[in-house]
Amino acid sequence: MPSRPLKDIEDEIKSWIRDSTNRFRAPGSPFVDNYQVWVLKFISARYLGSFLQSKLLAVSATPGFTWGDGIYVTPLCNPYSTMMYGRVGILGRIESGSVNKVFDALDDQGIRLYQEWIQYSTFLFRQLTTTIHANIANRILRNWFRRRFGIDLVMFPPDQFNRAYVDRTKDRWFVVSDWTNVGSQVHGQRPALSRVIKDCEWVAIVQEEFEETPAKTHFKDLLGPYITPPGIVRIPAHRPSLSSILMQAHAANLSGASPAPTVVSIRP
Amino acid sequence: MFDLISFLTAHFLEETIGGGTPPSESDTRLQQLESLLALEGTHTELESSPEENRLLRAYLNLSIEELESLSPEVHEWFIERLALRVPVQMQREPREVVRQIGRLFFLSERGTQQYLVVGALLAVDERTESQEESSVAFIWDHIWRDEGLTGIEKEGSISTVAEILLDQHYFCRRSRYPIRALAQLLRSEARFLRDRPLETRPASGRVVARVHLVGETLGSDLASLLREI
Numbered sequence: 001m002p003s004r005p006l007k008d009i010e011d012e013i014k015s016w017i018r019d020s021t022n023r024f025r026a027p028g029s030p031f032v033d034n035y036q037v038w039v040l041k042f043i044s045a046r047y048l049g050s051f052l053q054s055k056l057l058a059v060s061a062t063p064g065f066t067w068g069d070g071i072y073v074t075p076l077c078n079p080y081s082t083m084m085y086g087r088v089g090i091l092g093r094i095e096s097g098s099v100n101k102v103f104d105a106l107d108d109q110g111i112r113l114y115q116e117w118i119q120y121s122t123f124l125f126r127q128l129t130t131t132i133h134a135n136i137a138n139r140i141l142r143n144w145f146r147r148r149f150g151i152d153l154v155m156f157p158p159d160q161f162n163r164a165y166v167d168r169t170k171d172r173w174f175v176v177s178d179w180t181n182v183g184s185q186v187h188g189q190r191p192a193l194s195r196v197i198k199d200c201e202w203v204a205i206v207q208e209e210f211e212e213t214p215a216k217t218h219f220k221d222l223l224g225p226y227i228t229p230p231g232i233v234r235i236p237a238h239r240p241s242l243s244s245i246l247m248q249a250h251a252a253n254l255s256g257a258s259p260a261p262t263v264v265s266i267r268p
Numbered sequence: 269m270f271d272l273i274s275f276l277t278a279h280f281l282e283e284t285i286g287g288g289t290p291p292s293e294s295d296t297r298l299q300q301l302e303s304l305l306a307l308e309g310t311h312t313e314l315e316s317s318p319e320e321n322r323l324l325r326a327y328l329n330l331s332i333e334e335l336e337s338l339s340p341e342v343h344e345w346f347i348e349r350l351a352l353r354v355p356v357q358m359q360r361e362p363r364e365v366v367r368q369i370g371r372l373f374f375l376s377e378r379g380t381q382q383y384l385v386v387g388a389l390l391a392v393d394e395r396t397e398s399q400e401e402s403s404v405a406f407i408w409d410h411i412w413r414d415e416g417l418t419g420i421e422k423e424g425s426i427s428t429v430a431e432i433l434l435d436q437h438y439f440c441r442r443s444r445y446p447i448r449a450l451a452q453l454l455r456s457e458a459r460f461l462r463d464r465p466l467e468t469r470p471a472s473g474r475v476v477a478r479v480h481l482v483g484e485t486l487g488s489d490l491a492s493l494l495r496e497i
C-alpha cells in the first residue's frame with residue numbers, strides 16, 4: 001500500500017529522470033558520440049526484404065516486451081548483446097537532442113520509484129497482481145508511465161541471457177519511445193514504422209546460431225562453443241573494435257557508393 | 269458478418285496473439301499486418317487506409333453472437349485500433365460506434381478488456397471533440413437500467429467503471445475527458461441511489477478512496493466533484 005502522496009513520488013520520478021538524462025548525456029558517456037546515439041537492432045533475416053524497402057524500424061507493441069511499446073535496441077557499445085534476436089544487424093542513430101528524458105531502470109532507485117507509482121493505479125495494479133492477464137496490464141502500465149513523464153528512452157539491464165554474448169552486469173538495453181499521433185486517452189502505439197531512429201542501414205550478418213531455452217530466459221549459442229571456449233568471444237587484437245567496423249559499414253551504405261551493401265560478418 | 273478478408277484477419281490475430289506465440293514472433297507478425305493496413309508511404313498517421321477502414325467497419329457491424337465467437341485477444345486488438353483511429357463510419361454514425369464499443373464492456377469479465385473499452389470511448393470523445401455527454405455513459409446507463417442485474421452486481425460494475433476512470437484521470441492529467449466522465453457518472457449515481465449516503469455509493473466511494481490514497485487535499489479536482497453532487 002502506498003505510504004506517501006502521489007505528488008511526492010511523481011516529483012521524485014521527475015528528479016530521477018533529470019539525473020538519468022544528465023548521466024546519459026554527460027561528457028564521456030559511452031552512449032553519445034558527437035551528439036548522436038548510435039543503436040543496433042537485430043532482426044530475423046525473414047524481414048530483411050521489408051526493412052530494405054523502408055529503412056525504418058518498427059515499434060514493438062505486443063504484451064511481453066520489457067518496458068511496453070517502443071523500438072527495442074542496444075547502444076553500439078554493446079554490439080553483441082542482442083544478436084540472439086536475429087541474424088541481421090541494423091544500425092541507426094538518434095539525435096541526442098531528441099533524447100530529452102531518459103529513465104534509468106538499472107538502478108534500484110529507478111525501479112523502486114516505478115514500483116511505487118504503479119500502485120496508485122489501483123484497477124490496473126489489481127489486474128497485474130491478481131489475474132493471469134499480467135502481461136497485458138504490464139504493457140499498459142509501462143506505457144502510461146513513460147507517457148505520463150514524457151520519457152524518450154528507458155535504459156534497462158538484459159532480461160534474456162546468453163553466456164557468451166550477453167554481459168548481464170555491463171550491457172545496457174534501450175527502449176525508444178514514439179507516440180506519434182497517439183491520442184491522450186490511448187496508452188499504446190501501433191506496431192508501425194518509426195522515424196525516431198534515423199539513417200538505418202543493414203550492417204551485419206550474425207554467423208552464430210541461437211536456440212531459445214524452454215524457460216525463455218536464455219538463448220544457447222550453438223556454434224560458439226565449438227570455435228571458442230565457452231563464455232569467451234574473441235576479437236583478434238590487430239582488428240579494430242566491432243563497433244568501429246559497424247560504423248564503417250554504415251557510412252559506406254549510407255553514402256550509397258556501392259550498389260551492394262557492405263555487411264560485417266559477426267563470427268564467434 | 270465478416271467478409272472474407274476480415275475473417276482471415278481475425279483468424280490471423282487469433283493465432284498470432286492468443287495462440288501461445290512468443291512475443292517476438294507475435295510482434296513481427298503484427299508488424300507485417302500493420303504494413304498491410306497502413307496508408308502507403310505513411311507511418312503512425314491518423315487517417316485510416318481503405319483496408320483498415322473496411323476491417324474496422326466490418327468489426328463494428330458484427331452482431332452480438334458474432335462478437336461472442338471472437339477471442340478476448342482479438343477484441344482487445346480491435347478496441348485498441350478503434351481508440352487510435354477514426355473510422356470513416358464514426359463521422360457518420362458516431363452513436364453506432366459508441367454502442368458497439370460499449371457493448372464490448374459487457375461481453376467479457378476480463379478487466380483488461382473493460383479497461384481498454386473505457387479508454388477507447390474516452391478516445392472517441394477526444395477525437396470527436398465531444399462537448400456533451402461522455403461516451404462512457406453508454407456503459408453506466410446500461411448498468412443502471414439492466415433489470416437482470418442484482419443491486420450488488422450493479423454496484424460492482426459501477427465501481428469498475430469508476431476505478432478505470434480514476435486510473436485514466438491520473439495517467440493523463442491534462443485531459444478533461446476522464447474527469448468529465450467521472451462527474452457525469454457521479455451525477456447519474458446520485459439519481460439512482462439518491463437515498464444512499466455518499467460514502468456508501470460505489471462510484472463516490474471509489475473517488476473518496478482514491479483521493480485519500482493519492483494524498484490529495486479537499487481542494488483537488490476530484491474532491492470538488494463530490495461537493496458538486
